[in-house]
Amino acid sequence: xxxxxxxxxxxxxxxxAALRIIRRSGLExxxxxxxxxxxxxxxxxxxxxxxTQAELFAFCMNLFVQRVQSxxxxxPSEGPVVPNLKLVLMQFVPVDxxxxxxxxxxxxxxxxxxxxxELKRLSExxxxxxxxxxxFVIDTLLQQQLAKPGLDVELxxxxxxxLVDGLAIHQLMHPGRLDAGRNESIIEQHLYSLCKVEx
Amino acid sequence: xxxxxxxxxxxxxxxxAALRIIRRSGLExxxxxxxxxxxxxxxxxxxxxxxTQAELFAFCMNLFVQRVQSxxxxxPSEGPVVPNLKLVLMQFVPVDxxxxxxxxxxxxxxxxxxxxxELKRLSExxxxxxxxxxxFVIDTLLQQQLAKPGLDVELxxxxxxxLVDGLAIHQLMHPGRLDAGRNESIIEQHLYSLCKVEx
Numbered sequence: 001x002x003x004x005x006x007x008x009x010x011x012x013x014x015x016x017a018a019l020r021i022i023r024r025s026g027l028e029x030x031x032x033x034x035x036x037x038x039x040x041x042x043x044x045x046x047x048x049x050x051x052t053q054a055e056l057f058a059f060c061m062n063l064f065v066q067r068v069q070s071x072x073x074x075x076p077s078e079g080p081v082v083p084n085l086k087l088v089l090m091q092f093v094p095v096d097x098x099x100x101x102x103x104x105x106x107x108x109x110x111x112x113x114x115x116x117x118e119l120k121r122l123s124e125x126x127x128x129x130x131x132x133x134x135x136f137v138i139d140t141l142l143q144q145q146l147a148k149p150g151l152d153v154e155l156x157x158x159x160x161x162x163l164v165d166g167l168a169i170h171q172l173m174h175p176g177r178l179d180a181g182r183n184e185s186i187i188e189q190h191l192y193s194l195c196k197v198e199x
Numbered sequence: 200x201x202x203x204x205x206x207x208x209x210x211x212x213x214x215x216a217a218l219r220i221i222r223r224s225g226l227e228x229x230x231x232x233x234x235x236x237x238x239x240x241x242x243x244x245x246x247x248x249x250x251t252q253a254e255l256f257a258f259c260m261n262l263f264v265q266r267v268q269s270x271x272x273x274x275p276s277e278g279p280v281v282p283n284l285k286l287v288l289m290q291f292v293p294v295d296x297x298x299x300x301x302x303x304x305x306x307x308x309x310x311x312x313x314x315x316x317e318l319k320r321l322s323e324x325x326x327x328x329x330x331x332x333x334x335f336v337i338d339t340l341l342q343q344q345l346a347k348p349g350l351d352v353e354l355x356x357x358x359x360x361x362l363v364d365g366l367a368i369h370q371l372m373h374p375g376r377l378d379a380g381r382n383e384s385i386i387e388q389h390l391y392s393l394c395k396v397e398x
Binding site: 028104107152155159167170182 | 227307309310312313322323351358361362364365368369371372381384389
């Protein structure tokens with residue numbers, strides 16, 4: 001009797017094998033041969049799961065998007081607004097093993113997308129998550145009537161997006177220089193700077 | 200009679216050949232063989248200029264640091280403070296061919312430094328330029344008595360550093376989304392947000 005293979009589960013195994021290789025040895029080592037070996041599958045069976053390398057990368061990036069989304073959904077929705085919004089943004093800063101891995105692969109991927117234009121669209125999709133979170137944060141400050149009058153919404157969304165990504169990259173590259181608590185303070189101070197001064 | 204070779208000039212030629220390869224095909228293609236071919240030199244002669252690949256990369260990054268420094272030194276020192284400080288920070292944002300090239304190589308290099316710890320120190324030196332510029336900007340606002348009272352200097356330096364790097368990376372990755380003028384507006388607005396409100 002043939003073994004019943006859970007296709008979705010196998011796809012995940014392949015993607016996880018690819019991520020381990022990317023993190024360990026860089027994106028250029030994520031070849032069909034290396035990934036199949038890492039996943040314990042035959043080279044031939046790989047095409048059942050992903051027909052191109054771009055498809056595999058897209059799947060990996062999608063895993064990250066889902067992981068960030070699950071973390072954001074698990075956050076408390078009750079309680080003080082600014083500390084809660086800060087926690088949303090902190091999901092994009094590499095302060096634990098999962099987030100460090102996501103960010104390392106993201107950085108390798110971005111560097112590669114500069115050379116291979118076919119990866120450009122994917123890199124843009126990856127960027128969309130933080131862009132949306134930044135928009136959500138500014139919108140929430142406005143809806144909760146916490147925002148300073150006359151706030152330039154579009155500018156503040158771009159600025160927040162750039163600030164959090166910059167902090168995330170510095171945290172990844174120089175983990176000793178800025179600790180997670182420092183990043184949290186900077187994000188919190190920034191959010192309060194967008195709020196009305198309490199009378 | 201043997202040809203008299205200008206050693207310093209040849210080193211520059213080799214570094215420029217390496218940079219062209221890195222930009223075109225990625226850091227992993229910057230091998231001794233490829234660089235010597237690109238520079239029109241023999242593989243054997245390469246060791247006269249750089250004994251290790253790390254030494255060559257260090258020289259390339261140093262070229263970038265010098266280029267940024269020359270651009271900053273060429274800026275006007277007279278005139279309104281905030282627009283001048285904005286121009287200093289804009290030297291780190293990839294808005295023209297030279298800066299795009301610097302930033303692309305910088306990003307490839309950072310992605311690689313995550314995998315090869317021996318490149319870590321270099322990547323930190325590269326980061327120091329913007330860190331120093333951010334410190335200079337905040338110090339100048341204080342010296343010129345423009346800064347808001349009670350400014351947290353250390354926090355604002357880190358924040359400015361992250362903001363400009365984030366804008367720079369977004370500009371590089373998604374040149375269509377944010378144009379140079381938009382980046383300038385965000386940096387200018389941020390600098391004014393650090394200043395006392397004019398009575």
